[in-house]
Amino acid sequence: MIKNNKKELSILFLASWYPSDQDPVSGIFIQRHAEAVARFSNVIILFIRYDETIKHRELMHTYENGIHTFRMNIPVDLKSFIVTRNIKNRLINNFFINALYGYNKIVKKFGTPDIIQVNVMKTTMTDMGLFALLIRSFLGIPYVVVEHSNEYLTNIIDFFTLLKVRMILKYAKIVLPVSTILKNSLKSIQNNNYMVVKNVVDTDFFILPKIVHEHQTKIILHVSLLDDFTKNVSGIIQAVSELRKIRNDFELHIVGDGVDKKTLENLAMNLQGNSQYIFFSGALMSEELVKKYQEADVFILNSIQETFGCVVIEALSCGVPVISTRCGGPEDIITPETGILIDLNDKKQLIDAIQLILNKKCVFKPEIMHNYVVNNFGFYIIGKSLMSIYHSIVK
Structure with a gap:
């Protein structure tokens, strides 16, 4: 001993x-x-x-x-x-x-x-x-x-x-x-x-941005290992492609590397055409990843199955509201003050949730989200x- x-x-x-x-x-x-x-x-x-x-x-x-x-x-x-x-x-x-x-x-x-x-x-x-x-x-x-x-x-x-x-x-x-x-x-x-x-989550590392900049082009963020079978990243790409028919004031940034990265890149290329609004950053570590969170207006987890969802608490710790499917773990994390839960494989619910946040129909306070993570994770x-x-x- x-x-x-x-x-x-x-x-x-x-x-x-x-x-x-x-x-x-x-x-x-x-x-x-x-x-x-x-x-x-x-x-x-x-x-x-x-x-x-x-x-x-x-x-x-x-x-x-x-x-x-x-x-x-x-x-x-x-x-x-x-x-x-x-x-x-x-x-x-x-x-x-x-x-x-x-x-x-x-x-x-x-x-x-x-x-x-x-x-x-x-x-x-x-x-x-x-x-x-x-x-x-x-x-x-x-x-x-x-x-x-x-x-x-x-x-x-x-x-x-x-x-x-x-x-x-x-x-x-x-x-x-x-x-x-x-x-x-x-x-x-x-x-x-x-x-x-x-x-x-390290709440001293995943922190709120020191300066909040209002930008005309909204940032939708997804971070994962790009295994489409469990993460359903293709569902996010298809949803934002539908949303693009309604509005063009946003970009989707996908962070991560994995078995389906090339397939997802091809899908994005085919759906977005010459007007690029879907970007793949590859795997990011440390400060680069934190910066991505801090720049985002909304984070999406569209998984079919999760036992927890560490990326959810990382995003919340940086003051970013989360849209997540009811895939297991996120139901224990997300509250009305921190994000929106949607059903599995429901493109309409996903688009509606993105619209609510980008249009500021749902107002989330970064300090409340960060403190929630500090006190629980x-x-x-x-x-x-x-x-x-x-x-x-x-x-």
């Missing part, structure tokens, strides 16, 4: 997703939870991923924003692993052996954790949950599960994965989904003690909420 004058508990985060040099966006919501907890407790991250480009295990230790972070890359030799079933390579590549190696390194350096937090138990990533279950069974260290994955909303889970998930959920001290809809889905798999814990409030849960478990 790690002790010092200010921080009472030691929390080990096990993560199958986490930001890295290869993918700085993946699992950023886990990093934000860790940073929230690190304000009150000692947090250590163990992030494990397979890497086909390496031949030997890699374990790197860094200190980031007050958090000791261990990133482990495990080699994958597909030929020996699958075809010849080489025993030596199977042991070298075994997830649990490598996870135990990383865990022992952490314990030797920092002591035994008080609680383990499993982050994202996606159906293809149940090994982290099973490892926490093994640690609990043999060493008596309790674990909690924080879940974000939308796979549990689909109910398409194979039988053996379902058994593993049920076992992990059953023995967790508490299960912490990030939205009500996800809680209900997980509860239908395995009944346990559940509590919704919200995602975090800020580092301090979420960190305190998680610490309360940890203390109840330790007691």
Whole structure:
């Protein structure tokens, strides 16, 4: 157990997703939870991923924003692993052996954790949950599960994965989904003690613009990974193309990169013709992304399914009202003071909502939106909420 004058508990985060040099966006919501907890407790991250480009295990230790972070890359030799079933390579590549190696390194350096937090138990990533279950069974260290994955909303889970998930959920001290809809889905798999814990936004970074400029051309903004199957970005493009027949005082800016970017660019090109009003910015990070939010008049999330919607609270923190479909997570976030909820795949409702905001028929106050995010999704409030849960478990 790690002790010092200010921080009472030691929390080990096990993560199958986490930001890295290869993918700085993946699992950023886990990093934000860790940073929230690190304000009150000692947090250590163990992030494990397979890497086909390496031949030997890699374990790197860094200190980031007050958090000791261990990133482990495990080699994958597909030929020996699958075809010849080489025993030596199977042991070298075994997830649990490598996870135990990383865990022992952490314990030797920092002591035994008080609680383990499993982050994202996606159906293809149940090994982290099973490892926490093994640690609990043999060493008596309790674990909690924080879940974000939308796979549990689909109910398409194979039988053996379902058994593993049920076992992990059953023995967790508490299960912490990030939205009500996800809680209900997980509860239908395995009944346990559940509590919704919200995602975090850095309200000192996603801030209101210092100077508000009134501009004739209104900015409609969308930010995502451009997976059209879940984000339905094409529905936004089609809606603004219809709206363009009525008015021409706006632009649509699409931020992000993903599998459907080229297809969406082609769709926009065909619909807008020579009069360009749809712009693709690619993936933006840090200050560039904040600037995009601050310049926007309205943000649109048109998803088919979301367990939360981090972009919603980022936009609100910058004082931008949000139009979102009733796709799961946003129903827990959006209020009449912060945005408009619409039905799935309803182009008319989307166009009407955009009109209401651009015509200022609905008036949203940036300060109220930002303060709402601070009081419900800020580092301090979420960190305190998680610490309360940890203390109840330790007691």
